[in-house]
Amino acid sequence: MTWYFTEDAAAFRAAAGGLLAAEAARNTAVLTLMDSAGRLGWWAEADGRVTGVLAVSPSHTPVFGAVTVEAARALAFPAGEEPTAVRGETAAVEAFADATGLPWTPTGRMRLFRLGELVPPDPAPAGRARVATSADIPLTAAWAWEFARDIGEKPSPDQDFTGPVTDRVSDGRLVLWEAPDGRPVSMACVSPTIEGQARVHLVYTPPAERGRGYAAGATEAVSRAARDGGAAQVLLFTDLANPTSNALYQRLGYRPVTDHLGIEFTGLSR
CATH class of the missing domain: 3.40.630.30 (Gcn5-related N-acetyltransferase (GNAT))
Structure with missing residues (x-):
C-alpha cells in the first residue's frame, strides 16, 4: 500500500480513472484541478485497487478527493515541501493533520451538496x-x-x-x-x-x-x-x-x- 505521484494528468487518469468515475461527486475538486495541478497522487492498496486521490493546487495546497483515513495518515511530503494548508473531506484532513504531529487551525468548514x-x-x-x-x-x-x-x-x-x-x-x-x-x-x-x-x-x-x-x-x-x-x-x-x-x-x-x-x-x- 503506497502513494504514487505524477505531474501528468493522462497518467493520473489512467491509474485512478476507476475511482474518479465511481466517486465523481466526492472527487469533484480533484477533477476540477486535474489539468492545472502541480502534482497528482493516488493511493493503491496491496491488491492494486486505487482507494484515494489528491491534487496539489497551483497555490501548492493538497486537495483530497475520496481518500481513506488510512491513506491520509500515510501521506508524507519531502522535507522542505510540507504543505502549509490542506483541504478535503473532514475525516481525511483531520487524519493527515494529526499524523503530522503539527498544530493546526481550521480555515473553513464546507458542505458538499448534490442536486436532486x-x-x-x-x-x-x-x-x-x-x-x-x-x-x-x-x-x-x-x-x-x-x-x-x-x-x-x-x-x-x-x-x-x-x-x-x-x-x-x-x-x-x-x-x-x-x-x-x-x-x-x-x-x-x-x-x-x-x-x-x-x-x-x-x-x-x-x-x-x-x-x-x-x-x-x-x-x-x-x-x-x-x-x-x-x-x-x-x-x-x-x-x-x-x-x-x-x-x-x-x-x-x-x-x-x-x-x-x-x-x-x-x-x-x-
Whole structure:
C-alpha cells in the first residue's frame, strides 16, 4: 500500500480513472484541478485497487478527493515541501493533520451538496436570467474579486480576475440575473462537466442587492443549464458558517453529500 505521484494528468487518469468515475461527486475538486495541478497522487492498496486521490493546487495546497483515513495518515511530503494548508473531506484532513504531529487551525468548514429534483424559487425573484457576454466581463471580474474577499481568500487589491472570468464567459458557463430594469444584480457559474459531474460556484450578489432572491434565481438557472447540458450530477459547496446559503440551496433541491474541512498548519515556518 503506497502513494504514487505524477505531474501528468493522462497518467493520473489512467491509474485512478476507476475511482474518479465511481466517486465523481466526492472527487469533484480533484477533477476540477486535474489539468492545472502541480502534482497528482493516488493511493493503491496491496491488491492494486486505487482507494484515494489528491491534487496539489497551483497555490501548492493538497486537495483530497475520496481518500481513506488510512491513506491520509500515510501521506508524507519531502522535507522542505510540507504543505502549509490542506483541504478535503473532514475525516481525511483531520487524519493527515494529526499524523503530522503539527498544530493546526481550521480555515473553513464546507458542505458538499448534490442536486436532486430542481425546485424553482418560490416566490420567483423579479427579473430574468441570461448568459453573460463579453460586455459583462469588467463587472463580473470585479464581482469575482469581491466574492473571493467575502469567502476569506484575501485577494490582493490589484488581483485581476479578468482571465478566469473571461474563460467562463467564453464557454457560456456564467449566468447573470437581471433586475426588471435590466441591471445585472447577481451571478452564478458552473464548471465544465467532467465524469458526469459539474459544480456550481461563484454565486455572488452585491450587498446592496441582497435579500431579493436574485441569487436563488441565478443558481436555479445555472443548475438547470448544467442538467440540460448533460451533467448527471450537479454539485456545489456551501460554507457551514452561512445558514442563509445552506437553507437556500436546500430549498432549490440540493441535498448534503459530505462535509469538508480546510486547515492551516501553525507549526511550519517558510
